[in-house]
Amino acid sequence: MSVSEIQQQFPAFEKELVQDIESNSEIRSFTAGEQLMRTGQYFKSTMLIVEGLVKVYREDDQGNEFFMYYLQPGQACALSMVCAVKQETSQIMAKAVKDTEVISIPLSYMDEWMSKYKSWYHFVLETYRSRFEELLETIDHIAFQAMDERLEFYLKKHVQTLGSKTIPLSHQEIADELNSSREVISRLLKKMEQMGKVKLQRNSIEVIKLN
Amino acid sequence: MSVSEIQQQFPAFEKELVQDIESNSEIRSFTAGEQLMRTGQYFKSTMLIVEGLVKVYREDDQGNEFFMYYLQPGQACALSMVCAVKQETSQIMAKAVKDTEVISIPLSYMDEWMSKYKSWYHFVLETYRSRFEELLETIDHIAFQAMDERLEFYLKKHVQTLGSKTIPLSHQEIADELNSSREVISRLLKKMEQMGKVKLQRNSIEVIKLN
DNA sequence: GTACTAATGTGACAAAAGTCATAGACCAGT
DNA sequence: ACTGGTCTATGACTTTTGTCACATTAGTAC
Structure with a gap:
């Protein structure tokens, strides 16, 4: 993954942040249909979608599943942030719909960059915010x-x-x-x-x- | 609201933060049954619960409502943070169950303190995290x-x-x-x-x- | 083509939840 | 004790959704 590719999907990130990402993160590829995360998994990193399409859904004990939202390039999984912070397991499944590339950022950097880069701070907050809203919308639909x-x-x-x-x-x-x-x-x-x-x-x- | 009272409900906050809160925020009181926020309202501040109990629920166009979660002393409304950042209206209602006191913090400080006080940063992230989880739990229940x-x-x-x-x-x-x-x-x-x-x-x- | 499999269509029925009507129970104020 | 209002109980019924059984269709492999 080159600097310019990252910069393209995340235009708001300042140059230094992009370089920091480049040197401290790992690229992971998933083919369509592959699982990015599954129930019960621990997170040690957070994931940014660079290319492809990811479907995020919830699963209960009996294996019933339930679609929540899509993640597209330029977005991140709020869940991986949420869980990463607390080192908790998730109840969430994510599956690549198309072939997908993600940047995997270790938890420690995620935290460090919050104070170091204004754009990262805004990105993380905006991620929480938008996923929060998606969940509210989802609740509306199933409730009403x-x-x-x-x-x-x-x-x-x-x-x-x-x-x-x-x-x-x-x-x-x-x-x-x-x-x-x-x-x-x-x-x-x-x-x-x-x-x-x-x-x-x-x-x-x-x-x-x-x- | 005295410094010691704030400190008591938010023991993790460092002293300087508590003083900053004291001098830059406004205390608001609600009697049991009163609405703290209602659908369509704009936020210019975020609220921390100091005393009492607040019920947060969702409402649709037809006036159907739907319980989401309780807020207790020491907690904050993630929604007011979420919406405050984007200056958007909420689809959320909050009602005091008991007589309630809240600290109302202007948006600008909320942002400024994120980089200034580590404990504030953690508090905000933890608020997002825990409310996110509550929403997931809620979805589980209505879906499954x-x-x-x-x-x-x-x-x-x-x-x-x-x-x-x-x-x-x-x-x-x-x-x-x-x-x-x-x-x-x-x-x-x-x-x-x-x-x-x-x-x-x-x-x-x-x-x-x-x- | 034939055979096989997955996907879809459909009727009959069961279960859960919502609605309607009506009656009784409880409480407050007089 | 009477009255009016709110809360609760309950049977009958409708609607929505889920389940089961089985038929049909479309695509695939041989």
Whole structure:
């Protein structure tokens, strides 16, 4: 990973910080589908996404999972910061959706840079802030909305994030992420198709228009 | 508010910080039942709880509410930090449960102290961290658990926080906070009573034993 | 093509939660 | 003790979601 590549994804970072990152961090690559972290793991470092796309989701004891949010280049996993500080295990899973490159920064530097670099300080706070908001939004949806609305929102989010109208997921995968069952999702999708909101294909959904 | 009172609730703060707080912050008092913040409000300051008890909950467009967590003396509202930084409105309501005193710290100092006082820095990060975890826990409950389990957890939490086995809430109030309906809560409580877990009185619930 | 597998469609049913209607219980003020 | 208001209890019913069983379809491998 070169200085210029880092600088490109994190334009707000001052030059010295970028150099510090370059010399003190490790690049890790994950192929699509690979897990970046899993429940019960300890963190000794925090991760910045340089390239690719990462899906972060929650998992309970029975193996039910639950989609929380995507991480894109230029973002960091607040969870790895949260847990890193306390040396605690997480209840979080993260999976690479596309081939992904991350910068892995040891905990000790993360802390040191907070006072050393203003841009790092703002970056960390902004990461907490934005993830906090995502979680609040997630809570809103599961607390207040019915499955059909949640499904629509889920699809909308995917279109935004993937930058494509075609979502390459099976009904089963969607059901898992919304912690529902395939039949329910199939039925709702069928309804949406009849309303002209989506077009269903095998293993993918083409979004026509959502409110 | 005297230096010693602040120091008592926030023992980790160094002396200079406490003095800085004393001379640059404002004390605000709320009587039980009063709102500390409401949806749509802007923040120009962050609040530390010195005395009392504050309930933080989420509200949607239709006025449904949803309990998130309690704030106790020695804690701060992460939301007010989150929003303060970005000068954004919150979707959060906070209400004093007991008579409450808070220290209101202007945004500018909050930022300045981050680099000036190590203990402040840790306090802010720890606040983010712990609230983040509370939110994750909340998500777990609404995503993975049925109403009966959520109710039990809710009661347990209240016993812990209030430090009393008697919870002074009506079924309707509980229903609101769990975003359910009174009848449902009444029925579940009745079942719990038959199982010997609680004893029901008018306007209050006495907890006998929960797992 | 045939055979196999994964994905999807669908009807029937069960369970959980929400809604409606109504009645009783409790408390406060007079 | 009467009255009005709030809180609680309960049965009947609806809606939503989850589950089960099985049929159909689409893609893949041979």
